[in-house]
Amino acid sequence: MAEKKTKKETAPKKKETAKAAAPAKAAAPAVKAPEKEKKESRVGVFICHCGTNIAGSVDITDVQEYAKTLPNVAFADNYQYMCSTPGQSKIIDAIKEHNLTGIVVAACSPRLHEPTFRTATKEGGLNPFRFEMANIREQGSWVHMHDREGATEKAKDAIRIAVAKASLLQDLIPKSVPVEHAAMVVGAGIAGMQAALDLANAGIKTYLIEKNPTIGGRMSQLDKTFPTLDCSQCILTPKMVDVGRNPNIELMTCAEVENVEGYIGNFDVTIRKKARGVLSMAEAEEKGIVGGGCNGCGDCEVVCPVIKPNPFEMGMKPRKAIYIYHPQVVPLIYHIDWDSCIKCNLCVEACADKKAIDLEMQDELVKVKVGTAILATGYDIFPVEKKDEWGYKKYENVVTSLEFERLICASGPTGGHLVRPSDGATPKKVAFLLCAGSRDSTGIGHPYCSRFCCMYSLKHAHQIIEKIPGAQPYLFYMDIRSFGKMYEEFYYRIQDEGAKFMRGRVSNVLEDPVTKNLIINAEDTLLNRPISLEVDMVVLAAAVEPAAETDKTRKLFGVSRSMDGWLLEAHPKLNPCGTTTAGVFLAGVCQGPKDIPDTVASAEGAASAASIPIHMGEVELEPYFAQCIEEKCAGCGMCVNLCPYGALALVEKDGRKVMEVTEAKCKGCGTCGGFCPGGAIWMQHFATPQIIAQIDAFLLGGAK
Amino acid sequence: MQRTKGYPEALDKKLADTRLFEDERHPDFTKTVEEISMTIPHMCYQCGTCTASCPSAPRSSYRIRKFVRRALLGLEDESLTDPDLWLCTTCYSCTDRCPRDIAPTDVIMAMRNLAARRDIIPVNFLKTVQAIYTTGHGVPNNDVNRAARKKLGLNPEPPTTHGFPQYVKGIQYILDYFGLKDRADRIVKEREG
Numbered sequence: 001m002a003e004k005k006t007k008k009e010t011a012p013k014k015k016e017t018a019k020a021a022a023p024a025k026a027a028a029p030a031v032k033a034p035e036k037e038k039k040e041s042r043v044g045v046f047i048c049h050c051g052t053n054i055a056g057s058v059d060i061t062d063v064q065e066y067a068k069t070l071p072n073v074a075f076a077d078n079y080q081y082m083c084s085t086p087g088q089s090k091i092i093d094a095i096k097e098h099n100l101t102g103i104v105v106a107a108c109s110p111r112l113h114e115p116t117f118r119t120a121t122k123e124g125g126l127n128p129f130r131f132e133m134a135n136i137r138e139q140g141s142w143v144h145m146h147d148r149e150g151a152t153e154k155a156k157d158a159i160r161i162a163v164a165k166a167s168l169l170q171d172l173i174p175k176s177v178p179v180e181h182a183a184m185v186v187g188a189g190i191a192g193m194q195a196a197l198d199l200a201n202a203g204i205k206t207y208l209i210e211k212n213p214t215i216g217g218r219m220s221q222l223d224k225t226f227p228t229l230d231c232s233q234c235i236l237t238p239k240m241v242d243v244g245r246n247p248n249i250e251l252m253t254c255a256e257v258e259n260v261e262g263y264i265g266n267f268d269v270t271i272r273k274k275a276r277g278v279l280s281m282a283e284a285e286e287k288g289i290v291g292g293g294c295n296g297c298g299d300c301e302v303v304c305p306v307i308k309p310n311p312f313e314m315g316m317k318p319r320k321a322i323y324i325y326h327p328q329v330v331p332l333i334y335h336i337d338w339d340s341c342i343k344c345n346l347c348v349e350a351c352a353d354k355k356a357i358d359l360e361m362q363d364e365l366v367k368v369k370v371g372t373a374i375l376a377t378g379y380d381i382f383p384v385e386k387k388d389e390w391g392y393k394k395y396e397n398v399v400t401s402l403e404f405e406r407l408i409c410a411s412g413p414t415g416g417h418l419v420r421p422s423d424g425a426t427p428k429k430v431a432f433l434l435c436a437g438s439r440d441s442t443g444i445g446h447p448y449c450s451r452f453c454c455m456y457s458l459k460h461a462h463q464i465i466e467k468i469p470g471a472q473p474y475l476f477y478m479d480i481r482s483f484g485k486m487y488e489e490f491y492y493r494i495q496d497e498g499a500k501f502m503r504g505r506v507s508n509v510l511e512d513p514v515t516k517n518l519i520i521n522a523e524d525t526l527l528n529r530p531i532s533l534e535v536d537m538v539v540l541a542a543a544v545e546p547a548a549e550t551d552k553t554r555k556l557f558g559v560s561r562s563m564d565g566w567l568l569e570a571h572p573k574l575n576p577c578g579t580t581t582a583g584v585f586l587a588g589v590c591q592g593p594k595d596i597p598d599t600v601a602s603a604e605g606a607a608s609a610a611s612i613p614i615h616m617g618e619v620e621l622e623p624y625f626a627q628c629i630e631e632k633c634a635g636c637g638m639c640v641n642l643c644p645y646g647a648l649a650l651v652e653k654d655g656r657k658v659m660e661v662t663e664a665k666c667k668g669c670g671t672c673g674g675f676c677p678g679g680a681i682w683m684q685h686f687a688t689p690q691i692i693a694q695i696d697a698f699l700l701g702g703a704k
Numbered sequence: 705m706q707r708t709k710g711y712p713e714a715l716d717k718k719l720a721d722t723r724l725f726e727d728e729r730h731p732d733f734t735k736t737v738e739e740i741s742m743t744i745p746h747m748c749y750q751c752g753t754c755t756a757s758c759p760s761a762p763r764s765s766y767r768i769r770k771f772v773r774r775a776l777l778g779l780e781d782e783s784l785t786d787p788d789l790w791l792c793t794t795c796y797s798c799t800d801r802c803p804r805d806i807a808p809t810d811v812i813m814a815m816r817n818l819a820a821r822r823d824i825i826p827v828n829f830l831k832t833v834q835a836i837y838t839t840g841h842g843v844p845n846n847d848v849n850r851a852a853r854k855k856l857g858l859n860p861e862p863p864t865t866h867g868f869p870q871y872v873k874g875i876q877y878i879l880d881y882f883g884l885k886d887r888a889d890r891i892v893k894e895r896e897g
Binding site: 480492495496498500501503524526527529530531532533534 | 746
């Protein structure tokens with residue numbers, strides 16, 4: 001509905017201002033416009049030195065003189081930093097002084113400064129889409145740093161191509177679309193919860209989607225948090241309760257994003273609410289069961305005959321087929337593991353009048369409309385058994401740090417008494433192996449630093465010194481990265497408490513088959529001596545990697561990932577929460593490893609960024625959409641099925657069928673325009689004559 | 705080191721197992737060194753500032769960082785039997801610069817004390833003890849020095865035990881009290897006959 005409305009609103013605007021960028025009706029003249037009007041193209045070329053970034057390997061004067069010889073170039077200039085105020089003023093002044101119709105700036109990547117120069121072009125009185133950028137830095141001087149002559153020639157080529165396009169550029173008017181006053185957060189770990197709370201507290205209706213039956217994420221599995229040693233549950237559970245109670249947050253657990261359609265401001269998201277098998281009180285009321293629904297009493301769990309390992313406890317504690325992760329879950333509703341439920345109906349009987357359990361429950365699809373979305377999909381632990389040499393899953397007393405976290409946790413399977421898995425004895429000598437799968441370029445582990453293992457291993461060392469008299473922790477490390485606030489001081493404290501730091505990566509772990517003790521082989525690189533150390537228990541500080549479902553979710557939202565698998569931010573420094581898809585943002589570890597403070601900061605950043613378009617009320621879309629040249633359109637409709645965004649449709653006009661574009665849905669990918677057998681589709685800003693001109697300029701207009 | 709394969713001694717040493725085993729570590733050693741030195745080698749993070757400041761390091765195999773590491777790990781034998789222990793000039797540059805505010809020089813001095821208790825001490829150090837016992841000076845006055853002093857218009861003998869030999873007795877009393885002279889004499893005799 002909203003889309004149609006927008007179209008009506010913006011259509012008249014276009015008629016008033018746009019000559020060339022006309023809608024479908026006037027499309028035919030639009031194609032011929034550049035020739036017909038014979039309004040001379042006057043292009044201004046501006047070459048940026050970028051300090052010495054470009055000028056260091058490109059002969060600026062030579063390039064400028066060359067630019068002056070190109071057809072349609074009315075003016076050429078250069079400046080040290082075109083993006084600075086004086087640089088931009090040069091463009092503004094030149095437009096007026098030389099009556100320019102197109103602007104070319106030869107500088108960096110358009111990803112960096114296209115918006116900057118478009119603004120300058122607009123300030124000079126031209127339509128901002130009459131600007132074209134020639135990338136002579138990333139694709140020029142930087143890659144040909146040691147070939148001045150070659151880089152100069154390549155810069156000339158780039159400018160010639162850009163000038164050819166700039167000569168044919170047309171005025172385009174961006175569309176504005178209204179933004180739905182709602183947001184979605186995918187993943188309800190600490191990042192997702194914080195982002196959802198911030199959005200909700202800013203007055204935005206927020207859908208918080210979590211695949212697990214409870215919110216809280218990884219943080220709820222931790223015992224204490226460094227460097228303050230706060231109990232993780234004590235600082236997390238109040239937030240979980242806040243999330244559960246906030247009237248602006250609609251919490252959906254056991255839910256996954258099924259499909260995403262639309263664009264910034266108007267995402268239509270389909271959510272699969274998985275069958276929980278148990279009705280909440282609200283759901284029961286809807287069904288007319290008075291006073292019914294799950295109140296978390298646990299009567300069902302008692303009678304359930306099925307016993308399975310609890311994934312929340314890393315499989316170290318039993319649970320039933322109907323269960324909750326732990327007593328503090330939000331929402332406090334039991335759920336059924338369908339893979340192990342035998343449908344014996346004992347739980348249904350135990351639940352009695354509350355009638356909360358429905359063993360025939362089916363998945364449900366829910367559709368919501370949101371303006372912006374935040375991905376907070378978090379991380380998994382690297383399957384460290386792949387690094388065979390450390391013996392995880394081979395030797396009983398080798399555990400991961402997350403398992404250690406549960407073993408030392410007061411609410412864990414052992415009530416906080418650290419024991420060896422092999423015999424239940426209290427370990428006295430414990431070795432912590434850092435960088436277990438991190439900083440590993442073998443292709444088995446991950447090349448990056450997981451960023452928080454150093455700190456939690458320090459915390460683990462502290463915990464065993466505190467809990468076990470006479471315990472001796474050894475930390476085998478390559479570097480201790482204690483970079484956060486009060487982190488280095490924490491490192492000092494733990495060393496003072498008696499933890500022994502051994503600089504050297506562990507080559508292998510062996511097991512004494514009788515005692516089940518472990519022998520660690522490493523080098524003390526500080527003494528240049530190999531070490532053989534017998535310990536009671538080994539804790540692997542396993543690397544982290546993107547959560548298993550990340551790839552599926554990111555594809556639905558059109559978000560890229562970087563080389564290391566984490567989701568790709570719009571800019572690693574200046575836009576770490578944004579993505580290349582407008583209206584989709586990243587929070588927490590899904591963008592890269594982060595400790596809790598960094599995760600919360602990132603979540604607050606993402607929430608702030610995601611609330612901006614919502615509070616603005618409308619967003620401008622780049623006018624790169626396809627247009628149908630109705631005179632040429634045969635109404636074959638083949639393009640309609642090709643469009644990946646469902647933006648095209650066949651409509652009746654003047655007694656025949658022609659294609660029509662829903663502009664707000666069109667992403668300007670060019671699939672239809674490239675295909676159309678009759679050449680009836682005009683891709684704005686990337687029109688066929690413009691692209692042909694660029695190719696001609698490159699192939700035919702060489703300097704030689 | 706029990707096995708011999710008929711190699712020359714130097715090669716046998718090279719082929720010895722140099723692994724660091726747990727039984728080499730004596731946590732008490734760390735404690736004793738800390739008590740004597742009144743500093744905190746267990747807080748060392750091995751940055752190497754000490755070795756970089758050390759005037760002996762570029763001219764020898766002496767690495768003070770290693771000694772602090774040994775103190776931290778409690779490697780008593782390795783610390784006390786390493787002849788490099790005696791290459792410290794006690795200039796205190798490392799102590800001035802240590803970022804964790806440890807006094808590495810004092811760690812070395814503590815280790816030297818502990819080594820001496822086990823009669824591990826170079827003869828030249830003992831001869832210094834003997835020189836102090838007889839003259840009150842580790843480096844007694846000599847003719848070159850006397851000539852230089854005269855040239856400068858100074859008394860050839862400085863106003864120390866050289867100028868006031870009657871006070872040498874007091875120094876001898878102290879050394880006798882701790883049995884240092886007898887000990888030095890005994891060891892020197894054992895080694896030099």
